[in-house]
Amino acid sequence: MSELVLAGLLVLLGALALVAVSAADLLIAAIALGAYGFALALVWAALGAPDVSFTEAVVGAGATTVFFLAALLRTSRRRSNVPNPQRLVALGAVLAVGLVLLVATRQLPLWGDVGAPPSTHVSPRYLERTLEETLTPNAVTAVVADYRSYDTLIETLVIFTGGLAGWLLLARPR
């Protein structure tokens, strides 16, 4: 059953991605991209990753769409024409990268494999000791904000500096 739902969601993802890249009206493309983010959030939820799903829903489906719409306000809704040779080069590059990724995927451990390195390295330590050491039942929160706090600090700094850079770029000269 859950495999069926997952397969349906993945087909939906592919369809929405195609709409997003092929729509002549960029407003439709932006909305399709938002729907794509929402479908992706459902995929994460179906895979048992509610925290990732939550982030994808608020950022991928919500914030990104609003920012694309705001950007569209400043430009045109129409797609500009790209000459055919460039299109073919782009298509070739996308297909080549896709093929490489597909081949690389075969090397990844199976999803849910308890013997895989991600499940045997530090994960058991976190899962066993989180509640005792941090009184936090949601191990994801404890890992993100305590055990791997450096990563989260740098992420926050990236968002902050990225936002500042965008703010400075968008500031108009008087």
Add this chain to the structure above:
Amino acid sequence: MIERHESVVVTTFARLVIPLTHLFALYVLVHGHESPGGGFQAGVILAAGYILMALAFGREQLDRHVNERLCLALASGGVLLYVGTGVPGIVTGSAFLDYSALPLPLSPARARWLGILLVETGVTAAVAGTLIVLFVRLADRDPDA
């Protein structure tokens, strides 16, 4: 300049939804220890509430609540709160971002629990401030804004 939306349906709906959005953001932040979510998601939801306010009631209304200076202060303050929570760890000779070194009469586990809440609050402020400022700058076409 983002103007107030003309439709009464939009403004009434927004008036109803904005407080709930902000309440939900607060819930996602403080309940991050127990349920999915945390500082980052809470920050985006908080910003979404203010972006809805700008879209429904116009830029002036948003500026009455959070103007650009406040957003930038919020964003920088959030980053400082995060870094500041990590400093006691260095001072006491432990490690940067070791929350159990917080100078409070708490058990080490409870101090780490509090430290998580503090840094998540910092992330919320940083993300919300950054997103609001970026959105206003991106969407607002007024040359002298």
